[in-house]
Amino acid sequence: MKQWLQAFIAAIQFLTRIPVPVNVPFTNEVLKRSTLFYPWAGCIVGVLIWGAGLGLQLVLPAGPAAVLTLALAVALTGGLHMDGLMDTADGVLSHRSRERMLEIMKDSRVGAMGVIACILVLLLKWSLIASLMTAGAWQLWLVVPFIWSRAAMVWGMTNEPYARAESGLGSYFQGLHRGHLLGAVFSALMLSLATVYIMVSVPLEMAGWSASFAALAAYAIHPWWLLLGAPVLGMGAVWGCSRYLSKKLGGLTGDTYGAMNELTETILLLLLVLMTGWRG
Known part of the structure; x- marks a missing residue:
């Protein structure tokens, strides 16, 4: 039990800046076991961002509320994943040799490609968050x-x-x-199902069947084929991103893991906007 608790805390401490005043040894075994709780760390970050966005919309228009929500998202991770995206962009988009790309990625200075990638991703995320808020789909x-x-x-x-x-x-x-991967995927699946269950069951219990379904219809997902295809599109994006970076660099690094997180998060937010904002 202690080992699993250490792994959970390690995942929170490694992936976020949420203060957890517990000393955990960052050994190879603890860090490997902590990957099973990566989706849990993401879930905690996501819930905090959702709650903050919900509150900000009560006092601000969608535009500034989205900016402050995005700022919180960056602060909760300490910019760790965004830093990986910038370093990866600097290296991969330099179109140099594999060895030189890895050297560029290791350099603490940020180049033009990294800045451009960061700005574009942040702008896209801001627009997606604002779109969800404007559409009443937050x-x-x-x-x-x-x-x-x-x-x-x-x-x-x-x-x-x-x-x-x-x-x-x-x-x-x-x-x-593969056991670590299966554990992480199982955690992600269970957390996702729990999220959907809470979304549907709470309105049903609070407002009754007819009223809650009327509320759900206000942000109904269109078209249904996109809802069914979203997991496949998401998995395809993850596979394509990891394969492309691995071929370019001869494998992945800590920076590319962060880049994968940022790109996957952005793609899934984009799919969510398409599902909730489609009016065709």
Whole structure:
């Protein structure tokens, strides 16, 4: 029990800046076990962001509320994943040799490609958050992209080799096997189902069947084929992203894990906007 509690705390401390005043040894075994709780860390971040956005909309228009919500999202992770995205963009988009790309990614300075990638992703995220708020679709399902983007990192850690011969942040997780991936996917699936259940059951209990279904219809998902295809599209995005980066770099690094998280999160938010905003 103590080992699993340590793993859970390690996932929160490693992936977020949420203060947990407990000392946990960041050993290889603890960090590998912590990957099973990555979706839980994403869920906690997502719930905090959803709650903040809900409150901000009571006092602000959608535009500024979305900016402050996005600022909280960055603060909750300390910009860890965004930093990985910037370093990855600097290296991969330099179109140099594999060795040179890895050197560029290791450099603490941020280049033009990293800044451009950061600005574009933040702008897209802001527009997606604002769109959900404007459409009245700021519901608990917002948590789902944050859950699965963390599971996507475990996918990359498990299915692709580590690119650096020397030690690096990603090297702490070497030795992951399919059991860790299955555990992370199972956690993500259970959390997603729990989110959907809460979304549907709470209105039913509070307002009755007819009133709650009328409320749900206000942000009904269109078209239904996109709802069914969203998991496939999401998995395809994760696979394509990990394969592309792995081929370019000869494997993945700690930076590319962060980039995968940011890109997967953004793609899933985009799919969520399409599902809730489609009027065709």
